Amino acid sequence: MNPIVLIPSRLTSTRLPNKPLADIHGVPMIVHVLRRALEADCGPVAVATDTPAIADAVREAGGQAVMTATDHPSGSDRIQEALGKLDPDGRYDVVLNVQGDLPSIDPRAIRVALAPLETSEVALSTLIAEIRREEERTASQVVKFVGTPLGGGRHRALYFTRATAPWGEGPLWHHIGLYGWRRSALSRFVALPPSVLEQREKLEQLRALEAGMRIDAMEVDVVPLGVDTAEDLERARAILAPRES
Incomplete structure (x- = not known):
């Protein structure tokens, strides 16, 4: 297998506005997810988004982001578009879809x-x-x-x-809700x-x-803790709190 990891992310949450950009110890939540995916060491990692602010946050952290359409009905459709843009020649035969609200996975x-x-x-x-x-x-x-x-x-x-x-x-x-797709x-x-x-x-x-x-x-x-509410966000902050040396 030759996998790639894609993280779909957009600003659609009504219970927690601007959820992917929520601050967790000075780092946007989407960047925490990016870091966990990179630590998995399965293959290259990219965030698929329709929001320039999310793409900017990912790139500022040294990650890769790809812009996708705003009208996708699901994350699966979003990663399909991102995959075509990132890998039009079909080098990657497996796609890991990691949800963008799992900062402590x-x-x-x-x-x-x-x-x-x-x-x-x-x-x-x-x-x-x-x-x-x-x-x-x-x-x-x-x-x-x-x-x-x-x-x-x-x-x-x-x-x-x-x-x-x-x-x-x-x-x-x-x-x-984490998927590995052929x-x-x-x-x-x-x-x-x-x-x-x-x-x-x-x-x-x-x-x-x-x-x-x-x-x-x-x-x-x-x-893994999925962040959907302000209470979930506080739990994520507690889980990811820096440990004293």
Whole structure:
């Protein structure tokens, strides 16, 4: 595999205005995500954005940014455009899509998402973590992964849902929205219309499953903090606080 890491980012949050540029110890949040992706050491890293201020912040930090259209319906469409601009000759055959609101993500979690793509039948990969808090079992904002264990912390996806599933005794799995795409699968995916279940559950990855694309997931120990509110931002600042020597 020859991967590239792309981070889609734009100023669309209503609960936390200017979220990608939020200050975390003197550094914009998007730059923290950039640093975690670089630390993963999977390949070159770039931020795909439609906002000049985000691109400027990334470049001032020494990172690479690529400008994309303002009307993309999803991050997947945004990284598809960015990939075409950055690599028109198709050198990179795998794309890691790291969300721009995960400033404290463990770089090892980014790396582990590559493992399922060593299997040629897998179109895209993702991450899951076991749900351990009782309130998250029924919370609709916590997306549940339903799949078949394959061993070694790897699972084959059967469904994703906001409902509590599967029924019965056993673990429930929290889906983490980081994806590893085979480049050909990403191109196919963005060309497909939104699917019935995707629109019903409001979960983009169901489009891939409904189209017969195989998704495998790897277990990780911790769900990375996604920053959506001012309270989340304060938690991120606490997690990333400089340690005294």
